[in-house]
Amino acid sequence: MDRVASKNRKSSVALLLNCVTQWLKDNLGIIIALVVLCLILSLNPITKNTFLTVKNIFNVLRQISTNLFLACGMTMVIILGGIDLSVGSIIALSGCLAAGAVVRYNLPLGVALLVGVLFGLVFGVFNGFVISKTTIPPFIVTLATMNIAKGLAYVYTGGSPVRVVTKEWQFIGAGYIGSVPTPVIILIVVLIVTALIMNKSKMGRYIYAVGGNAQAAVFSGIKVSKVKFFVYAYSGVMAGLAGIVLASRMYSGQPTAGEGAEMDAIAAVVVGGTSMSGGYGKIGGTLIGGLIIGVLNNGLNLLNVNSFWQYVIKGAVILLAVFIDYIRQENKDKVKIEKNRFSN
Amino acid sequence: MGDWLATNVLLQMKNIHKTFPGVYALKAVDFELRAGEVHAILGENGAGKSTLIKVLGGIYTADQGEIYIEGKKVEIKNVKDAQKNGISIIHQELVLVPYMTVAENIFLGREPMKGKFVNTSKMYEDAQQLIDSHGININAKSLVRNLTIAQQQMVEILKAISYNSKILVMDEPTSSISEKEVEFLFETMRNLTAKGVGIIYISHRMSELAEICDRVTVMRDGSYIGTKVVKETTNDELISMMVGRELKNYYTRDFQKDGEVILKCENISDHKMVKSASFEVKKGEIVGFAGLVGAGRSEVMKCLFGLTKEYSGEIYIEGKKVKIKSPSDAIKQGIAMVPEDRKLEGLYHIQSVRFNSTIEVLKEFIKGIMVDRQKEEEITQKYIDLMSTKTPSAEQSVGKLSGGNQQKVMIGRWLATNPRILILDEPTRGVDVGAKSEIYAIMNTLAKSGMSIIMISSEMPELINMSDRVYVMCEGRITGCLGHEEITQEKIMKLAAK
Numbered sequence: 124m125d126r127v128a129s130k131n132r133k134s135s136v137a138l139l140l141n142c143v144t145q146w147l148k149d150n151l152g153i154i155i156a157l158v159v160l161c162l163i164l165s166l167n168p169i170t171k172n173t174f175l176t177v178k179n180i181f182n183v184l185r186q187i188s189t190n191l192f193l194a195c196g197m198t199m200v201i202i203l204g205g206i207d208l209s210v211g212s213i214i215a216l217s218g219c220l221a222a223g224a225v226v227r228y229n230l231p232l233g234v235a236l237l238v239g240v241l242f243g244l245v246f247g248v249f250n251g252f253v254i255s256k257t258t259i260p261p262f263i264v265t266l267a268t269m270n271i272a273k274g275l276a277y278v279y280t281g282g283s284p285v286r287v288v289t290k291e292w293q294f295i296g297a298g299y300i301g302s303v304p305t306p307v308i309i310l311i312v313v314l315i316v317t318a319l320i321m322n323k324s325k326m327g328r329y330i331y332a333v334g335g336n337a338q339a340a341v342f343s344g345i346k347v348s349k350v351k352f353f354v355y356a357y358s359g360v361m362a363g364l365a366g367i368v369l370a371s372r373m374y375s376g377q378p379t380a381g382e383g384a385e386m387d388a389i390a391a392v393v394v395g396g397t398s399m400s401g402g403y404g405k406i407g408g409t410l411i412g413g414l415i416i417g418v419l420n421n422g423l424n425l426l427n428v429n430s431f432w433q434y435v436i437k438g439a440v441i442l443l444a445v446f447i448d449y450i451r452q453e454n455k456d457k458v459k460i461e462k463n464r465f466s467n
Numbered sequence: 468m469g470d471w472l473a474t475n476v477l478l479q480m481k482n483i484h485k486t487f488p489g490v491y492a493l494k495a496v497d498f499e500l501r502a503g504e505v506h507a508i509l510g511e512n513g514a515g516k517s518t519l520i521k522v523l524g525g526i527y528t529a530d531q532g533e534i535y536i537e538g539k540k541v542e543i544k545n546v547k548d549a550q551k552n553g554i555s556i557i558h559q560e561l562v563l564v565p566y567m568t569v570a571e572n573i574f575l576g577r578e579p580m581k582g583k584f585v586n587t588s589k590m591y592e593d594a595q596q597l598i599d600s601h602g603i604n605i606n607a608k609s610l611v612r613n614l615t616i617a618q619q620q621m622v623e624i625l626k627a628i629s630y631n632s633k634i635l636v637m638d639e640p641t642s643s644i645s646e647k648e649v650e651f652l653f654e655t656m657r658n659l660t661a662k663g664v665g666i667i668y669i670s671h672r673m674s675e676l677a678e679i680c681d682r683v684t685v686m687r688d689g690s691y692i693g694t695k696v697v698k699e700t701t702n703d704e705l706i707s708m709m710v711g712r713e714l715k716n717y718y719t720r721d722f723q724k725d726g727e728v729i730l731k732c733e734n735i736s737d738h739k740m741v742k743s744a745s746f747e748v749k750k751g752e753i754v755g756f757a758g759l760v761g762a763g764r765s766e767v768m769k770c771l772f773g774l775t776k777e778y779s780g781e782i783y784i785e786g787k788k789v790k791i792k793s794p795s796d797a798i799k800q801g802i803a804m805v806p807e808d809r810k811l812e813g814l815y816h817i818q819s820v821r822f823n824s825t826i827e828v829l830k831e832f833i834k835g836i837m838v839d840r841q842k843e844e845e846i847t848q849k850y851i852d853l854m855s856t857k858t859p860s861a862e863q864s865v866g867k868l869s870g871g872n873q874q875k876v877m878i879g880r881w882l883a884t885n886p887r888i889l890i891l892d893e894p895t896r897g898v899d900v901g902a903k904s905e906i907y908a909i910m911n912t913l914a915k916s917g918m919s920i921i922m923i924s925s926e927m928p929e930l931i932n933m934s935d936r937v938y939v940m941c942e943g944r945i946t947g948c949l950g951h952e953e954i955t956q957e958k959i960m961k962l963a964a965k
Contacts, residue, residue, distance in 0.1 A: 138840065323836040325829045332826055335815040341774065342804065342812045343826055344794035403817050 146407045152447045153394060153411045160418050170425045179421070181304050185296075185372070187417030188306035189214070189381075191410065192365040193388035194395075195317040196247075196358030198409045201392050202321075203354050204334040204401025205254065205261035209246060210362035210388060212272035214381025217242045217366030219276050222285040222376030225292060232291050239367035240360060246272055247359015254355060255348035261355075269385070276378040284375040296371030306368050313364070318406045320357075330354060335402030391416055394444045415444060475502040476538070477665040478523075478634055483532035485518055492518045493529070496691045498684060500634065500665040505656060505679050507668045507697075509709055510686035511899035516669055519686070520636055523667075524556045525549035536634075555627035556636040563619055565612035570594030572611055573626045597625055601655060617648030624655060628664075635659065636667045639897070641675065646759055646925070646960075653679050671899060673702050674928065685709055710901050718932035719908040721915060722951050726750035728786075729919050730888055732771060735780035740766045742943040743780070748888065748919045753910060755934030756923040757959045763943040764923045765807055768890050772804045773797040784887075798827070803881035805874075807892035807923070813877045816866030820858050821847045823865045823876050828883045850879030855905060871902025878906070882913075889913065892923045907933060927956045939963050 147154065164174040173179055193210045200207045221239030224230040230238070246268055253264045298305045321327040329350045333340045340347050365384070370376045395412030397404025419440055423433045478500040485493040493515050500506050510516045521527045523534070525546045534541055536552050543549050549556075563572045570591045571578075578585045579593065594607035603621050611619060620640055627635055637656075641649045656666055656679060668680055676683060676697050683700070685692040685708040692708050706717065726749040735744045740763040748754050756764045770778040773793040782789050784800055791797050797804070806812035815823055824847045825832070832842040847861045854875035858868055865876055874894065881889060894910070895903045910933065914920055924930050930937055937949045939962035947962040 319836045323833070323838050325833050328822070328826060328829055328833075331818060331822070332815055335818055336811075336813075338812050339806075339815060342794065342806050344798045345826075346793075346795065402815070 146405075149405060150396060150408050150411050153396065153408065153415060153444055156444050156447065157411055157415050157418065160415065160422065164418070164422045164425070167426070169427075170422065173425055174422065179425075181307065183417050183421045184307045184310070185304045186420065187413050188310040189365040189369045190384065190387050190391055190416065191310055191413040192313055192361045192368070193358075193384060194391040194409045194413050195313055195406065196354075196361035197385075197388040197392050198317070198395070198397055198404055198406055199321065199330055199354045200261075200358050201389070201397050201399060202334045202401060202404045203330055203351065204337065205351070205354070206265065206389070207250065207355065207358045208262065208265040208385050209250060209268040209272055210358060210365070211381040211384035211386075212269045212276065213243050213246050213359060213362035214366040214369055214384055215276040215376075215378050216246075216272045216279075217363040218370030218380050219280050219285055219376035219378055221367045222287050222292075222370050223279065225287050225289070226285055232289075236295065236367050239370070240363040243359045243361070243363015243366060244356060245359070247356040247362070248352070250359065251352035251355030255351040273378070280376065280378045282378060284373075284377040286375045287370075288374065293371055293374060296368045296373070306372070309364070309368065313361070314406065314410060321406055326350065326353060331402060387416060390441050394441055412444075415440070475663075476500075477502045477536065479533075479535040480519070480523065481533045481535070483519065483522060483534075484530045485522060485527060486530055492689050493522070494690045496532075496686065496689070498691070499694070500667060502633070502663045502665050503660045504681040505660060505666045505668050507670065507676055507680040507683040508686060509670075509676075509683055509705060511709055511901050514686040514709070515689040516686055517638070518689070520556060520638065520667070520669070523549065523554060523634075523636065525554075550630060553631060553633035554636070555630055555632035555634070557620070557623045557627055557638065557640060559638040563611045563622060566610060568608050568610055569598070569605055569614070569622050570607040572622060573597065573607075573629055575626075597629055601625065601628075601658060603655070615648070617651065620652065621655065624659075628659070632664065634665050634667070636669075638669045639671065640668075641670060641672060648760075649675075671897065672926070673705065674926075676702075676705075687711055706900055717904050717907070718928075719904075719911045720753070720933055721911060723749070723751045723753075723914065723935050726752060726917075726919075729784065731783040731786075732767075733781045733783075735767055735770050735778060735782075737766055737770055737775050737778040740943045741770065741778070744940070744943075744945050745780075746938050746945060746948070748921060749935075750919055751914050751917050752935045753914050753920045753922055753933055755930040755937035755954075756921065756940060757925075757927075757930050757937050758940035758963045760925065762940040762963065764940050765892055766943075767940070768804060768892060768921065768923065771797065772802060772890065798884060801885070801887035802890065803827075803884050803886035803888070804890040805877050805881055805892060805894065807896070809873055809877050814865050814873060817864055819862045820851065820856070820865050820868070820876055821861040824850050824861075824880050824883065827880055846883060850876075850883055853882065854879045854909065869899070869902075870897040871899050871906075874898050874906065875902065878909070886918065888919045888921065890921045890923075893925065894922060895924075895926065895929060927959065930954065930959065931956070 164170045217239035221235045224235035224238045254261050300308050329345050333350050391412040392409050395408030480498040483493050483496045508516050522529045525543045525548050573594050579589045591607050680697050684694045728747050729750045730748040733745045744767050758764050769775045773791040773796050832839040856872050856875040931954050939947045
């Protein structure tokens with residue numbers, strides 16, 4: 124019995140170490156890319172005094188938090204073999220509704236925030252319902268809800284921002300807990316929750332199963348529509364959360380907020396190594412993907428690069444990161460296949 | 468075999484070597500194909516058959532060795548070279564474009580032109596002529612997706628012939644077509660050999676050898692073992708050449724007598740294919756389901772397993788009437804089902820053996836977010852051992868295992884649910900001889916321990932040697948039931964073609 128107990132203790136430490144080394148190994152390519160990016164910025168004479176400061180690092184993390192909220196939901200959606208284009212517009216709608224709840228109806232802050240997240244959930248549930256009950260492609264369904272959410276945001280606000288000036292309002296997006304920005308704390312919680320769902324729960328396995336082979340999942344007795352429903356609902360909640368955090372950071376709900384945010388989220392997921400054809404991917408990779416995009420944005424700003432050119436550079440870097448990963452995987456697969464073809 | 472054959476050597480491969488990092492895939496392999504013969508290559512998965520074919524087809528280049536075509540030495544460095552030398556390969560997986568017509572597929576990449584545009588009318592004319600000249604009944608204008616698998620295979624063959632190929636390689640062409648269609652395929656093959664084409668034929672089905680093949684070459688572990696004239700050899704000799712040892716008890720079966728009835732289905736109809744099917748299964752029995760492809764065998768099981776929701780009829784398990792409206796209902800009743808097409812309906816290819824083995828029993832080791840890794844590994848290992856699955860580790864992607872080992876993972880996955888009734892749909896399709904024999908032995912052990920097994924199969928020897936009883940289906944109806952002593956191929960065929 125003693126041996127078993129000590130083995131258990133040892134194995135839990137070993138397991139954690141295992142997880143970390145596995146994470147490093149899985150994401151080696153993009154981690155190197157991230158480190159190189161950071162090195163360039165901390166050695167460059169223009170940015171070396173500004174980049175590697177606590178203030179700037181927290182600033183970067185605060186900025187990427189919205190993208191990573193979306194990316195957490197998007198990782199699940201893409202592993203499931205789907206796509207969710209509606210999240211950017213949900214940001215705008217939920218931000219505006221939350222701000223409106225405070226300004227127009229004098230509702231308490233907690234209720235307002237709940238309203239924001241709830242509308243994210245409503246849209247996610249709607250996406251999930253249509254996608255799981257029909258065979259309409261997720262691309263089309265979420266393209267439609269993207270327009271609906273955006274339109275509703277404009278209708279509600281009449282096209283102009285809903286300003287909120289209270290101090291409490293800013294706490295969520297622009298405030299601090301201790302010396303750490305609030306969104307960063309929320310982000311850590313969201314990342315942990317998402318990682319637990321994906322790696323530890325039955326639902327997580329089902330997501331990989333449905334994404335890997337939907338028909339096999341049916342034969343396995345997995346309730347495929349339930350899994351789809353959950354994933355899109357989760358993505359909607361993440362978008363709602365991103366919406367209130369962003370609105371808080373900008374002191375207002377804006378109908379133009381979150382435009383193109385769905386694409387940044389997809390970029391983070393894909394740079395993080397998740398397969399667009401579904402069935403494969405890790406939330407740890409998405410974290411790195413989001414960091415790369417965030418650091419890149421920050422660095423280009425610090426370097427005073429023309430904002431038009433920033434798009435060009437960002438696009439090139441995304442392609443490069445995915446390309447490096449592609450080559451690495453290709454080589455790994457080749458070696459593995461040739462080794463295994465005859466061993467069994 | 469006429470004497471003229473001996474002088475008409477079409478293809479010679481001499482002393483072919485091929486290595487991959489760390490593995491010797493082909494060791495000094497010799498092969499000879501004569502004009503007008505069908506030459507089978509036999510061997511277990513991993514014996515090197517497909518590597519040899521890929522060397523011939525220009526997908527791999529040999530490290531060493533020579534290839535002669537009609538006595539002339541040729542270099543085959545890529546697929547184009549192979550085509551130039553009149554070699555066509557029909558792969559196991561069909562590679563036609565489903566939303567294009569038959570003619571478009573045949574002439575893909577070399578369409579007849581009229582100036583800058585495709586000469587559509589000529590293309591259809593030529594294609595129809597080609598089809599008719601081989602006595603095949605297909606319209607050149609039909610979409611490939613509307614054809615049956617066998618017809619699609621015909622299109623593949625026609626495409627190959629239209630390149631004026633002298634050497635045709637067929638990789639398991641009969642693995643997914645019905646008996647009747649096989650007849651038709653064989654007829655086409657005979658027509659081709661009469662015209663002097665040499666056909667290399669790869670198949671796991673021993674029963675087809677005598678029917679269609681002239682000679683057979685056996686390979687094992689990348690080496691050439693020997694070549695035999697089919698008429699002068701026996702199945703037992705070939706099997707022992709393939710596995711390198713005498714395979715005693717290829718079929719293991721201790722037949723059961725009269726257990727209690729555990730499953731009773733009455734008047735099952737799915738309003739599409741299945742018409743009022745009634746049958747029962749006893750404890751510890753292996754019940755075969757025979758019939759042609761499309762007879763409705765899989766469809767009955769889909770009702771029983773809850774995959775088809777709109778069906779009528781009653782299901783009784785241990786005398787109690789049960790409602791099965793979804794696979795999870797069926798699983799709760801202790802029913803398990805290993806589907807016919809494990810690639811499409813069974814495996815999570817990029818996931819590990821562990822993931823694939825445990826997906827049905829997650830609740831045994833996942834409670835909320837607490838995962839008992841040790842338990843998970845124990846379960847995985849238990850079924851790797853029980854099925855004697857050959858895998859480098861439990862973390863290996865299941866897609867990279869051989870067909871036999873994939874099937875073992877599939878069966879193991881369902882055994883983990885501890886079922887009372889195990890449905891196996893074509894349990895040995897695409898599985899090599901050694902693994903087949905192992906699967907039979909496991910089925911016997913399971914039945915002896917009291918599990919009831921329903922086995923849908925298109926392989927007569929399997930049905931005859933493994934089943935306590937066989938139900939035969941034809942056009943959605945059960946047309947008869949044969950006890951173990953009375954099962955013969957003739958009786959089954961008579962009932963299947965009623």
